[in-house]
Amino acid sequence: METLIDIVLLSFLVFTALAVAKMNDLFAVVMLSGIYSLLSASWFLDLDAVDVAFTEASVGAGISTLLFLASLKLVGRYEKRTRYRPLLALGVVLVTGTLLIYGTLDMPHFGLADTPVHQHVAPRYLNDSMAEVGVPNVVTSVLASYRGYDTLGETLVIFTAGIGVTSLLRVSRRTKQEEQRNVPADMQQQIILRVVAKWMLPLIMIFAFYVQFHGDYGPGGGFQAGVIFAAGVILYTMLYGLSTTQEVFRQELLELLAAAGVLIYGGVGIVCMILGGNFLDYNVLRHDPVHGQHLGILLVELGVGITVATVMITIFFKFTWRTVKHKYIIK
Amino acid sequence: MNIIGLYNYWIVVVLMMIGFYVVIAHENLIKKLVGLSIFQTSVFFFYISTGKISGATAPILDSRYNLYSNPLPHVLILTAIVVGIATTALGLALVVRIQESYGSIEEHEIQSQDTKDQMESQLEAYGFKKKHILSIQNLDE
Amino acid sequence: MFAATALALLVVMALALARAFLGPTLYDRILAVNNFGTKTVLLLAVMDFLSGRPDFLDIAIVYALINFISVIGVLRFFEYALQKTVEQGE
Amino acid sequence: MVRDVISWIFLLSGSFFCLTGGIGLIRFPEFFSRIHAASLTDTLGASLILIGLMFQAGISLTLAKLIMILIFSLLAGTTASHAMAKAALKSGMCPLDQIDRGRQPTIKSYRDQDIT
Numbered sequence: 001m002e003t004l005i006d007i008v009l010l011s012f013l014v015f016t017a018l019a020v021a022k023m024n025d026l027f028a029v030v031m032l033s034g035i036y037s038l039l040s041a042s043w044f045l046d047l048d049a050v051d052v053a054f055t056e057a058s059v060g061a062g063i064s065t066l067l068f069l070a071s072l073k074l075v076g077r078y079e080k081r082t083r084y085r086p087l088l089a090l091g092v093v094l095v096t097g098t099l100l101i102y103g104t105l106d107m108p109h110f111g112l113a114d115t116p117v118h119q120h121v122a123p124r125y126l127n128d129s130m131a132e133v134g135v136p137n138v139v140t141s142v143l144a145s146y147r148g149y150d151t152l153g154e155t156l157v158i159f160t161a162g163i164g165v166t167s168l169l170r171v172s173r174r175t176k177q178e179e180q181r182n183v184p185a186d187m188q189q190q191i192i193l194r195v196v197a198k199w200m201l202p203l204i205m206i207f208a209f210y211v212q213f214h215g216d217y218g219p220g221g222g223f224q225a226g227v228i229f230a231a232g233v234i235l236y237t238m239l240y241g242l243s244t245t246q247e248v249f250r251q252e253l254l255e256l257l258a259a260a261g262v263l264i265y266g267g268v269g270i271v272c273m274i275l276g277g278n279f280l281d282y283n284v285l286r287h288d289p290v291h292g293q294h295l296g297i298l299l300v301e302l303g304v305g306i307t308v309a310t311v312m313i314t315i316f317f318k319f320t321w322r323t324v325k326h327k328y329i330i331k
Numbered sequence: 332m333n334i335i336g337l338y339n340y341w342i343v344v345v346l347m348m349i350g351f352y353v354v355i356a357h358e359n360l361i362k363k364l365v366g367l368s369i370f371q372t373s374v375f376f377f378y379i380s381t382g383k384i385s386g387a388t389a390p391i392l393d394s395r396y397n398l399y400s401n402p403l404p405h406v407l408i409l410t411a412i413v414v415g416i417a418t419t420a421l422g423l424a425l426v427v428r429i430q431e432s433y434g435s436i437e438e439h440e441i442q443s444q445d446t447k448d449q450m451e452s453q454l455e456a457y458g459f460k461k462k463h464i465l466s467i468q469n470l471d472e
Numbered sequence: 473m474f475a476a477t478a479l480a481l482l483v484v485m486a487l488a489l490a491r492a493f494l495g496p497t498l499y500d501r502i503l504a505v506n507n508f509g510t511k512t513v514l515l516l517a518v519m520d521f522l523s524g525r526p527d528f529l530d531i532a533i534v535y536a537l538i539n540f541i542s543v544i545g546v547l548r549f550f551e552y553a554l555q556k557t558v559e560q561g562e
Numbered sequence: 563m564v565r566d567v568i569s570w571i572f573l574l575s576g577s578f579f580c581l582t583g584g585i586g587l588i589r590f591p592e593f594f595s596r597i598h599a600a601s602l603t604d605t606l607g608a609s610l611i612l613i614g615l616m617f618q619a620g621i622s623l624t625l626a627k628l629i630m631i632l633i634f635s636l637l638a639g640t641t642a643s644h645a646m647a648k649a650a651l652k653s654g655m656c657p658l659d660q661i662d663r664g665r666q667p668t669i670k671s672y673r674d675q676d677i678t
Contacts, residue, residue, distance in 0.1 A: 001475045001522060008482050010342040012489060017349040017369050019493050026361055027498055027550065031505050033365055034542055035492060038512045040372055041531070045519055048389040048400040049379050050528050053516075055412045056375075057531055061509070062538040064368070064416050069549040071423040072361065075430040079359040080437050089356035097348040101341060109336030111385035113398075118384065122401045130392055138390040138402040139409065147406060154410040161417035168424040190648065193544065196641040200634070204537055211530065218391065219530055223413045228534065235541050238548045308413060315420045322427060323549075388525060473570045477611060480577035484584035491587050491596070499593050499650040506642050507587060507600045510635060511580065514611050517631065521618060529627040536631055540638035547649050 002046055009043040024079040026072055034065040050219040051139040054211075058227040063312055066234060070319035134290040135216045135297060143221065144297040148280040152265055155304050159262050162311035166255075169318040171325070194239050204232035212305050216294075222301035226308025233309075234316050242320050251317075254310045261307030268299050339380040347373035358438040360426045364419060371415050378404040474522045481515045502546050509539030569617035576610030579603045593650055594657040601643035608635050 016036045023029050037060025044053035108115040125142055133141040143151055208229040215221035237245045269280040277284035282296025350373060353366025382404035390402035430436050433444055485508055492504035516532040586599025612632045619625045 001478070005478065005482070005519070007338065010339065012485070014342060014345055014349075015489065015493075017346050020365060020369065021349055021353050025498075026359070028501055029362065029365055031501050031546065032492060033368065034505055035489065035508055036369070036372070038509060038535075038539075040376070041535075042512055042515055042519070043376070044379060045516060045528070045531060047379050047383045048387060049382070049405045049408070050389045050391065050531065052375070052379060052405050052408050052412070054531050054534060055409050057534045058538055059412050059416045060372075061535070062542055064419060065542050066545040067416075067420050067423055068361070068365070069545055071427050073549050074427050075361060075436050079357070079362055086352075086356035089352060092355065093348045093352045096351065097344055100344045100347070104337055104340040104344065107337065107340055110339045110380060111383055113384045113387075115381070117381045117404075118401050122403050125402055126390065126392075126399050136392040138392060138399070139405050142402055142406045143409065151410060154414050157414050158417045161414075161421045164421045165424045168421075168428055190547075190645055193641055193645045196637055197544070200537070200540070200637060203634075207533065207537070211534075214530075219389075219528055223409060224534075227413070228537070231538060231541050235544065238544055311417065315417075315424075318424070319427075388523065389528065391527075393525075473573055477573045477577045477614075480581055484580045487584035487588050497593060497650075497655065499646060499653075499655065500596065502646055503593070503597050503600055504587065506639075506646070507583070507604060510604050510608055510639055513631065513635060514580070514608055517612065517615055517628070521615060526619060526624045529624060529631065532631050533627060533634065536634040536638060540634075540642055543642045544645065547645055550649070 005046050006043065009039055009046065013039050013043070024081065025077065026079055027069075027077055030065060030068040030072060033068070034061055037061045037064065051137075051221065051224075054219045054224045055227070058224055058231065062231045063227060063234070063316070066316065067319060070316070070323060073323045074319075132290075133293045133297070135294070137216055137218065137221075139219075140215050140221050140297065140301075141293075144300045145280075145282060145293055148269075148296075148300060151300070151304065152269070152280070155262055155265055155307050158311050159258055159307055162258055162314050165315045165318055169322055171321055190239070197235055197239050201232055201236060204235070205229065208232065208309075212301065213298075215301060216297065222304030223308055226305040227312060229305070229309040230312035230316070233313050237316065237320060242317065242324060246317070249313060249317075251314075254314045254317075258307050258310040258314065261303045261305070261310065264303030264306070265300055268296055268303070272296070340377070343373050343377045343380065346370075346376065360429065360436040360438065361423075364422050364426070367422075368415065368419060371411075375408045375411065378408050474518050478515060478518050478522060481511050481518065485511050485515070498550060502543065502550075505546070506539065506543045509535065509543070513539065565617050569614045572610050572614030572617065576607045576612075576614060579607035579610060583607060592657070593655060594647065597643060597647055597650075601639065604639055604643075605636065608632075608639065 013036065016032055016039065020029050020032050020036070023032070037056055041053045041056040041060065044050075044056055125138055125146065129135070129138050129141045129146075133145050135141040135145075208225045211220035211228060212222060212225035215225070233245065233249060268282070268285075272281050272284055273279055275284040280296070280300075282293045283289035285292035285295050347370055350366045350368075350370030354363050354370065357363060357366065382401035384398065384400050387398040387400045388396045390399040390405065392399075426436055429441065433441050435441060435444075488504045488508040488511065492501050492508065495501045495504055513532050513535045516535060517529060520526045520528050520532070580603060583600050583603030586603065587596055590596045590599055609632060612628055612635070616625055616628045619628060
């Protein structure tokens, strides 16, 4: 049954990708790419990658679609037809594809247990992580502890992307404060939607915290929780307007928190060094190494969650502010 | 089992090539970004495919199971997805700025504007006046 | 029995996918995406039981939430676009 | 055993309703009849399948999560359908039978490429 679902979902993915390539209505393309990520998350779950499915579910289907839609609003909806027939591109693609498929013929078959991939460090993670880290979710223990340095880098990349978007789509402070008060909230006619969303918002926030702190025992963790929290704030922004949301989530606060998340992560590493361990070696945080690991993972995941949530909210605010500006101010 | 032994990898190649085609053959920058994300997810599929073991379960330890899939690809791809959305957001911000300063996000229109500007500035450097070089505006037709 | 349900859901997903490809108006596509999303939630739940580890239902919950948010997002941004084109037309 | 049988009945009837909804989504002529088919069967089918799964779960954390999914899908599904239909109506689309009775949609035709 797993194999059947695998085959069917992969075929759906190919059809969706072909439709994406063919359509020239970009709105439809973006919605199909939403379907594409729904499909890929189901496929990840089918292949036992629960944490990846979790991330793809919250990131791909939610935030990514919304960002694409917001920027479509700014750049127009239709793609112009290309004037020439892209035979050269087709040729390049066909040749590359054939070569890659020829390359796969030497690959070990799908699902075998004795392939080189499974021989290197994976057995150590699976067999010893319970004694060394004491967290049942191996993905979390590898992410936050064994490969913590790597994850610090990823968090920094996200932080940097946040800075990049902020500086690319910046608004001068004066216009912002003057004009923002006059911007009406969107979707005012959708009363039922607003009421239901108000009901759902606290549930979303609580669920985000559950994902954040339950990540040691089940699928979840800082990345997913941050994105879910951001999705809740984004829902509120879409229904009640940017200025209402910014009463709470001020720009200065968001910038401060985004930096604070990275600082927490790096700070844990420095504290470990001060206490006599290596950078991000949590064993020294407490007397019992396993307790130290628990504390370290908790703090590090918290830092990741804060950074991811605030960066996603910042990015969405920036795009929304552009659309609002185009609609109400540049006339 | 052996019939689909390489099926996953072939689908990965097909998806990657569709994404590649969209990136190199389409001129609209948003479409290119969508193609790029298809390309990106095909890489994710490849990693996760290699991590799967038939009959295994998800790598969350439980006393009832003793065969787990490989957790390492999951860790790499999990962070890659979030980084992917961050870079996509950066790309979209660039596209928005391009639209604001060029008035178009079609690649050939942007390039023809660039060439025109370049030629104008070169001609001005040779001492031509602005009014003389109006005629090159139709050059890209 | 879970397998039968999963198969039925896959068939419905195929139908919704077809509607998303065909769907003459944009609203048809939004409807197809929404329907596809709810079916995905169900499929994820059923797949958890199928694999015998129903403690992964969190993913289905996230889906139910995110699907709602993205449909609202599409409606919001599309409404906007429509207003803009009408304004330009006048 | 009895619990299994009950849960199978729920699961099968839920799958049946989902299938009818999917067929309606393809076969019906225009948006409003399609949303009728899809959203009604969606609510019923999803609830039935989730209740069927609840019988399998027994009293556990899984049951609580299933109930949460049920609440979310009931809230979100119905609200989203309402919002979609309202947005479509406001954009000038018009149900078929209204056109038959002679009411003109504000935009020429819902099949028009302008609003697709």
